[in-house]
Structure formats: C-alpha cells, structure tokens
Amino acid sequence: MTDERTFQASNNLETEISAEVGENDKYVLRLFVSGQSPRSILAIENMRKICAEYLSERYTLEVIDIYQHPEACQQEQIVAAPTLIKVLPRPLRRIIGDLSNTEKVLVGLSLRPRATTPDKTGD
C-alpha cells in the first residue's frame, strides 16, 4: 500500500497531501465489451449507473467493442470481457466482469478504501 501511495504522489502533484482520490479528479474510463452480448449490455448499464451516481460530471467513459477493435485487446492487455480500465487517475486499474458488484467497482475506482479484512479473491 505504501509503495502505491508514493508512486501516486510522485505522479500526481495534486494528490500530494492525500493518497485518496481528490474530489476534483477527472476520471478517464474505458470499458471493453464483446459486441451486443447480454453481459456487455449489463456492464454498460451498470457502469453508466455508477458514473451517474458517484462521479457525476467528472468522468469520460469510452465503450470499446473488442470485435470492432481486436488490435486493442493486445495493446490494452484485455483477456476477459467485459473489462473496465481506469486510465486516470493513476494508478491504472482493471475491473473485470459485468460490474454488478458495485462495491468492488468502487474499490477498483478508489472511491472506497479496500477492505482491510482478507478478501475472498486472495486465496
């Protein structure tokens, strides 16, 4: 955790004082989906909701169809679909899945602190 904060601080002077994401940070998000699959549609819906609720006007969301842009999969290291990438603010984060677990998405977007208890994914 400490390393991440140092990294963040040196890369983003605006958040020098606090490691937490500042109120005015602009979010750049890219959502990679696979065509018009139900999972893709669900992910887009979920993302729009989360953005509206938690990020109001301070975000840009780009939805990319991997079928249309297969080369982007290699460039952006996409394996799973859907995949949400938080490009900014740093650090870069990936959230995979249909984003139905809002808490996890918020943690991924650094809008919630990571749970201190050992999470289920870490087995």
Next chain:
Amino acid sequence: MNDPQFRRAQLRKAATGIDGLDAIMEGGLPAGRPTLLCGAAGCGKTLFGVTFLAEGSLRFGEPGVLISFEERPQDISENVASLGYDLPRLVVEKKLFIDQVQIERGENEESGSFDLEGLFVRLGYAIDAVGAKRVVLDTIENLFAGLSDAAIVRSELRRLFTWLKERDVTAIITGERGEGQLTRHGLEEYVSDCVVLLDNRVQNQITTRLLRVVKYRGSTHGTNEYPFLIDEKGISVLPITSAHLRHHTSSETVPTGILGLDDMLGAGGYHKGSSVLISGASGSGKTIFASHFAATTCARGERCLYFAFEESPGQIVRNVRSVGIDLQKHLDSGLLRFEAARPTLYGFEMHLARMNRDLDEFKPTTTIIDPISAFRGVEAEVHSVLLRMVDILKTKGITAVMTRLTSEQEHVAGGDQGIPSLIDTWVSLGALEADGERNRGLYVLKSRGMSHSNQIREYQITKNGIELLDVYRSLQGVLVGSARRQAQAAEQRKASGAMNGKRVTNRKLASGARQRIKDQGKSR
C-alpha cells in the same frame, strides 16, 4: 466416407520438425487439433513450442501464433536465437505472431460474471494476421493464477479448445506438471486428443530428459519413454528402442590402416558396416590402432567421427603424432571430427542420443568410440545402451572401431558388459611376458564371416605407428622379443651363407629364450 475407421486412417499430421518426435508420433501432432504438452518447470516446454512454430513456418510453410502467458517475447527470441531461430524476422515476414498475455491477480478487481472473449479475440486476430495453421499457448494455466473464478476459467478453456478445433489450427497447449495428475489444473480433461509428457529425471547426479506420448487419439504411437536432448543444436528426440536386425550386410571390406592386420583378417580389412572391438590393457596402443583406422578412412577421402570419452582431442592428436599418424591434417580438411565428452557428463541414454544425432549430422563412413569401457554403471543398462549403439551403427552402415580397456586377467575371458556377442570382429591386444621381457602381442579373437588368422602376432609401436612383425615359431610356440630377434639373425646368417633355403622360422632353435604361448585363438 463417414466410416470412422476410414477417417482414422486418414488422420492428418502436422510435423513438429523435431525428427525423432515425428517418428514416435508417426508423422507429427494431430493436425487441426490441440495437443497438451506437460512437464515440470525447466523441462523444455516453451522450447518445444517455439521449435514447433519456427520449424512450421520455415520448413512446412505453416505460419504460427505464439501466445505467451509467462515469458516476454524478447526473452523467448533471445533464448532461441542461439539455436538459429530468428523470431523477430519471422514476425516481420508475417510468418509468426507473438502476443504476450499479462494477467496478474493483483491488478484485477472482479465484479460480476465475465468470459474470456478478450483472449478469443486476441487469438483470432493473431491467427488472421498471419494466416496461422499452428498455435502455441504457453502456459495457459497462468489464467488460473490471474483470475480467481476458476469455474469460469475452466468452462472458458473448454470452449477455447473447441474453438481451436473449429479454426482448424494445430495447437500445443503447455501445462505445468501437477501432483497426482498430468497438469496442475487438470487440463488433460479438456485436451483429450493428444498428450505428451516431458520429464527430467536425475539419477546418480546425472539428468536425463525423457519424453512420452501418453495418449494419441486416432493414431498409433511409440509408447516408451524416449530420451531427448536440449543443447546448442536444439531439441533432438531419439526413438532408439527396438534393436531390430534389418541392417544391410556388406561383404565389402575397409582397410584397418595396419597392413599386417589386414592380412590377418583374411578378407583384407574389417567388414564394411561391422563393429570392431579392440581390447587391451592400458598402454597396449588401443588409441593408436583406432587412429590408424581414422587416418586411413580420411586418406580415402571419407569422413570419420571420433568419439573421445577419456582423452581430449588435442591430446589424442599430439600423442598419435609421435607415432607418425597425422590426424591434424584430416581435422583441417574436415574429414575427421572429434566429439569429446566425459562419460559422466550425461546419462547413458543421453550419450546415445547425442551420438546418434552427431552421426546423422556428420554422416561419417567410419566411427571410433574410444573407449566404450568409459561407460560404467549397472551392467544391464550398459549392455542395453551398447547393444543399441551397435544397432544404430549397423543400421547406418557405419564401420565402427571401439576400444575397450581391460585388465590383464580378463583380456582373454571377455569380461563383463556382454560385449563379445555384439561384436563382429574382436582384436585382443595383450602383453606377452617371458624371459624377463614384456612384449606386445595381438590376436584376432573372432571375426565373423572371415577366415581370420588364429596366430598370435607380435606388434611394435614404432615412430611409423603399429607394425606387425613376422611370425617366428618354434615348436614351443611363437617367438617374441629377443628370442625372435635371435631367430631373425639366424635366418639372416643362413641367407647370407647361401647354404640352403630351409625355413628357419619353423625350426627349433637350440638356444635363446623361448616364449610359449598357448594358442589362445582355439580356446575362444
């Protein structure tokens, strides 16, 4: 046409370009199907995969895709550059597509359900980019480490393998060896067409790499464990198991390089393609006998491959130069090649594997194995290796001279290792001790298909190499050393005296030392 039996006979194969492996698999991997390649870390899985792709695009006109889940493409390229594979060039020429899939658990947050469509898209994109017929996924099990939802990964892998079949690509999927099963995550459940297992076994501090085709649906295949080799020349698999007796038998002979010995053998030399054993105690001149043979091979303009297991090539060249044999000029002309290795450097199988490969590469007409007694170990194992070695040499029609160090006592008895039955011609070098002298004597213990001499002949190591001396017999036996010299002198006196033409050689000499040697040739 839809008869499954018929289709089975028509199973297409994709040659790996690893010769021995294609022989075991009777043509190669099942074309258009995935093959699981499993083994512990360091078994050479990645190298197998890369070789399959590189050979595919270079030799068989089949472009390939390498999806690496582990190593960086640069690292892979560097690792195989020394083997002569220029991966970056293949990439530029659109004969190969490399994509590295980086997936680390720490980086991903998982929220809700997902699939691996991203991987499918990448793979599809890569296949289309080069028109790939071959795909290597190395090591796909890393997905399990990167993604926590194993159930999704499993069902997606099942889908992936079906998809690969639909795309009609020949795929190698590598997997890490697991406890109690072939792979850590049970990939063998999904890839059921063909499974190849690599193993690294250490015995007496010597590592032997082994390969086994565990299963091959729709095709027969070699079922044994086959040794394989990874070195600066890449991978060689050696399907050396059956010691069949189908080799061509020649009645031609090749000179031994020693005039007197040619005469002794009756036919004027060793039979072409036969295996010759020269046994003797240390200092009996085995290497010199072998070097004569090497030199005469090269002098005819043929190639000779010299396996040196005890002395370094430099040492051999220097030593035999002192007896008038110039091997250096043959080395320079490229007709003679040394392959030197400590016997303990590899396991027996590995030695055999290397020798087989070297023989195939250099294509000599004669070879020297100096000495075979360097192979020590469990008798059955040594015997098995020697048997196959002789078999390989005969199959290739290579005349082989092997030397063998024997102790004084066993030089007649034959000793262990059961070699005699494998050998066509056996020349035994021994010491003849009598009258306070120690002289060198040789005899042909056996020589199949030749009316060889049964005499014991004295030989000397001179500055012109091995010289067999004329036979001087007394009623008690062959005269050697000073006794022979006396007989010689007596003969010369007789000749100069011009008395008569009686043969001195068969006359009993009244004085002088005599050497009595039992006619050992009869006791074999």
